[in-house]
Amino acid sequence: MPKSVTRTYSRYTEEVLTLLAGLIRAARLENKMTAQDVADRAGISRGMLSRIEKADPKCEIGATFEVARIVGVSLFEAEPGRLAMHSKQVEQKLTLLPKSARKEKKVVMDDF
Amino acid sequence: MPKSVTRTYSRYTEEVLTLLAGLIRAARLENKMTAQDVADRAGISRGMLSRIEKADPKCEIGATFEVARIVGVSLFEAEPGRLAMHSKQVEQKLTLLPKSARKEKKVVMDDF
DNA sequence: CAACAATGCACTATACATGACACATATAGG
DNA sequence: CCTATATGTGTCATGTATAGTGCATTGTTG
Secondary structure (H helix, E strand, O other), rough: OOOOOOOOOOOHHHHHHHHHHHHHHHHHHHHOHHHHHHHHHHHOOHHHHHHHHHHHHHHHOHHHHHHHHHHOOHHHHHHHHHHHHHHHHHHHHHHHHHOOOOOOOOOOOOOO | OOOOOOOOOHHHHHHHHHHHHHHHHHHHHHHOOHHHHHHHHHHHHHHHHHHHOOOOOEEEHHHHHHHHHHOOOHHHHOOHHHHHHEEEHHHHHHOOOOOOOOOOOOOOOOOO
């Protein structure tokens, strides 16, 4: 059962979230899109979009990315084509990498 | 009240999610980090991390970004310094942009 | 191969995000 | 200015994601 969840976020994470939120809002306004319109197209409520544009860390990542796409903010600064390519590269790398990680043997030699 | 929420995601969104998930998993394994370790550091459960690495669109964006930072995946391909700069730029742009968007006057002239 | 560790997955109870609605405020555009 | 409308914010009911757990499976290492 979920204990009272009160997450903390690093400054970097908050900055990224804020930047993304700002980009989305700016793009939406530049395109003269109504919050209601964008929300409808993304299949979310207007309140949800409002939280996304306010960099609320608890929003679903899928909804956020969908909104970004709708208003025209490109994630990963990559065009769709390259995206699939990168995915393939990562996939390949994953097949090479070990499938599980071992805990580093904490070799603490404090007796000498 | 929330109607039965069954969102649909565009192909692009799914690709981005998959790529991000793959990058995270690859980075974690390359760094020889245990799922449990990363989860602990991010303040989430191991199951949650598992879903993040499986590109589940319903994860909290904050948790996902935090994990990305921990394993060393840089969002927006930008180093922390530039990030704040970009944020400032966006912020400025936002002050110039209109604060609300008007619906486009659908001037449909089909009577001529 | 043996033994151990990491991961995947299913299940449950609960905290919480979400959608809907309503109201107040701000603001665009005439 | 005036007015329609876009947005911000709060509340509430409810669906659902989450943490925790245990177990099976897979993977690693000696």
